[in-house]
Each structure stands twice: as C-alpha cells, then as structure tokens.
Amino acid sequence: MYSQKFLSSISIDCVIFGFHSNELKVLLLKMKESDGWMLPGGFVGLDQDLNKEASTVLEYRTGLADIFLRQFYVFGNVARAKTDHIDHLLAKGAIDPKAAKWFEQRFVSIGYYALVEYSKVKEPRLDYISEACTWMPMNELPPLLLDHGEILDKAHETLKKELYSQPIGLNLLPEEFTMTELQSLYETILQRTIDRRNFRRKMLSMKVLGDTGKRRTGLGHRSPILYTFDRAAYQTALEKGFQASAFF
Template sequence: MAEIDTASFVPSLAIDCVVFGFHENELKVLLLKLTGVDVWALPGGFVDKNKDLEKAAIDTLEVRTGLTDIFLRQFHTFGSIARNDPNHPKFLIDKGLISEDLFDWFNQRFVTIGFYALVEYSQVKEPVPGPISEACEWCSVNDLPPLMLDHQEIVEKAHKALKRELSYQPIGLNLLPNQFTMSELQALYETILETQLDRRNFRRKILSYGILKDTKKFRTGVAHKAPALYEFDVSAYKKASQAGLNMGW
C-alpha cells in the first residue's frame, strides 16, 4: 500500500504521461496495471512543491522506463470538474491500494497536465510498476484495456496531438532505433496517421527533407531484397524541427 507524503505536493495538481513507443508496426503506450484490479492507468503523479512541471514528468518517466533524456511535450491540461469521480478515492482504499488517511488527498479536485513522450521501444528494457501497480506494460493504442478515470480521453488527445505534430515536424528520431529502413519509417508514419501512404511517394517526400543519411549498409538476414539502412542526420533533423515542414503560408 502506498504511503506518500502529501504535504510536499502542490495541491490539486497532477501530471500524466502518455509514453508512446513503436513496435511490430503498432503504436504503443506504456500503462500501469493497478494491483488486484483490471484497471490501468497512465504513469503520472503529483507535483513536488519545488519542482518544475517538466521535471516532474521527466522524473516519472525515468522511474518507469529507466530512460533519461526523453522527448517530452506538454499537450493539454485536463481540468473539467466531471473528471473527478467521487467514488475513485473510495475505490482505491477498498482495493487496498492506498491507506485510508489519504482519502482527503485523493478526494480533491485534480487538474492534470498531460505530457506525451516518444521513446524507443527497445530501449525500455523492463518497465517498472509503481507502488499501487503490479505491472507496467506496453499496450497498443488501438486496443486499450479499461483505463482509470479519464485516462482514455487523455491517450486519445495525446495521439491526436502527435498526429498533428507529424504534419509539420519530422518525427522518428525518438521512436526508431538508430538505424532503420525506409519501410520502417513509413510504417511509423502510417501507424501514427492511421492511413496508408504510397511507398514511392513517401520515399521521395521524406528524402526531400534532407534529414536522412544513407548509411550504405543494408539490413541482412531478412526475407527478400535487403533494404538500405538509414539514420537521421541529427543536425538537419533539428533544424527542420525548428523551422517546421509544411507551413501553409
């Protein structure tokens, strides 16, 4: 059962992180399974009184994934009064997840600041559960388990934000391994955008951005023709990120 020192936290405020990973052509999010019940939650937490919001999110992510230096972006703050289910604190206590004297703390109205993070799936060796959870796993965004409170909505909004981001920013540096094939990059785009793209046109367009470096190496040991391996030209990538890609005006 979780014992936390609520006095050190900013009241009413929480953060939630939607951690995206990409594996087997699926967009995944990291979720925590609450101990003893089939309810899942986003990694997140309260905000220490003398900690920046960003830092609170970064620290949460480090604990769960072991990763530092993660791509992180604040995308929305969720503050509807409806999101505070009055039965929630009772539920947590009944299930033995928190002690009874935390009732008041959990019974507050919380406003949560949503961040999304992009991480390289394979880099996260063993996601670690928290004090009130028994598992931390990757789940496909298209097949989410039952989520706590409004966490489903938070995931959806994060995905939407990511989609939008994609249309004027290069994406991939934080989601793919160092070297990758053109097909893998395309699959990432298709997965995030939930649409199909023409293979040849995709190649042409992405190459035109000048953010890819041909490594002159090939992926071996795979079926069919060995595809070329690319990596991102980090400085060009960052420059393109700054400038924005498809600005309309």
C-alpha cells in the first residue's frame, strides 16, 4: 500500500520547536506499544513536492499553515536503519506485516525544522499509530527512538547557528515588542545570556526592525520603545541572509 503512494527510500522528519514565555519546547510523538518517543514525520507522495509534504506534516500536527519550515540536513547513513522497534511493534500487533515491510527499508531522511508560538497551536493531532503528541521542554527530553535524538540536536544546533545569518521572531513575538523581549527570544534559543548593549546595536544594524514611534507604558518610570518587523526587509533577509553591512 505504502509503495503505491510514496517514493521509496525517502522520509521526512520534522523538528517543530515551540516558543512561549521564554521557554523552548519540541513536539514529540509516542507510538502505541512503544517505549520511545519520535519526531513527527512522513513520506513523500508520488505526485507531491518535497517541501509541500513537510508543510503537510506540520499543518496536520499543529493546524498551523504558512509557517517558516526549513530543510536543515539529510540523514543518510546506512547505520541509521535499525529495525528493532519495528520487530517490537510487529510482535505487539501494533502494525501489520505489510506496513512493517515498508518501515524496514533503508530511508534517507530529510530533516526540516520549524519554530512556532506553541500557545497558538490547538491540541496537537494524533494519528492511528500514535498514543501521544506533546510539547516537551528542551531541557527535559525523553529518550528518542532511532537517530531522532541526533536529528533533534542537529536541528537545534542549526537554529542557533542561523540566528547569526537570518532574522527570527516573526510569528513568535507580538506584533509590537520591546528590545528586551526580542533579546529574551535569542537568549532562550541560544541558552545563554547576551550583553544588552551589544545586542541592541547588532539588532539595529540588521535593518529588519521598524520603530513604531510608540512606547510600552505602565512599566514604572521607564517606557521602552516598541519595535515591529519591517516585513519586506525581514523576508529579504530570510532569503538572502542579513545585509552584509551588518557584518563587514
């Protein structure tokens, strides 16, 4: 059944990071009759574009469309195809032998990551084979099946690295935000503190922030400036990287 619908040898794994109130989480699935957790993923329909299929996985699980979803690495070592857990599921009657045959093939998995505001996500959706689909805090992760722990680590490492070459924050912060709120987002992802003055200087040099001309009031005697993203500049920077002027 699978082989008539999907390209063989290829799978998709999605690392969906969730951000809310300065906490970073990741969306994980637990399969029925299985001890370990997995990343949500899928296969590529014979008539479907690859990136479109990844968006479908994301939208199916979270209900969120038009989210920045990014290819970050392809996992293609022979050794990643360990079939122990398939045998286990088969023995437990959790999957049928035809499905087992499909899952036992060697997959080259294309890794995607997304970063969403998880309070906007309705209850993540289950499919017939999973018994849980939950946001788990990055600092208290359960053991993951297959090489999914490695995939998750690589996604986080990529996310941290890409902070230096492209903007982040749209859809994660309110429409108008303070420099301190933006800094908290960076600090949460990087898991370290950043010097306040350097951060401000750097952010302004990137030219993706617009000054709303407003200030947040009601915070005592200091009323911090409210910024917003310049959508066009943000989009360009996402595609081409920051203006080199921010660098050299």
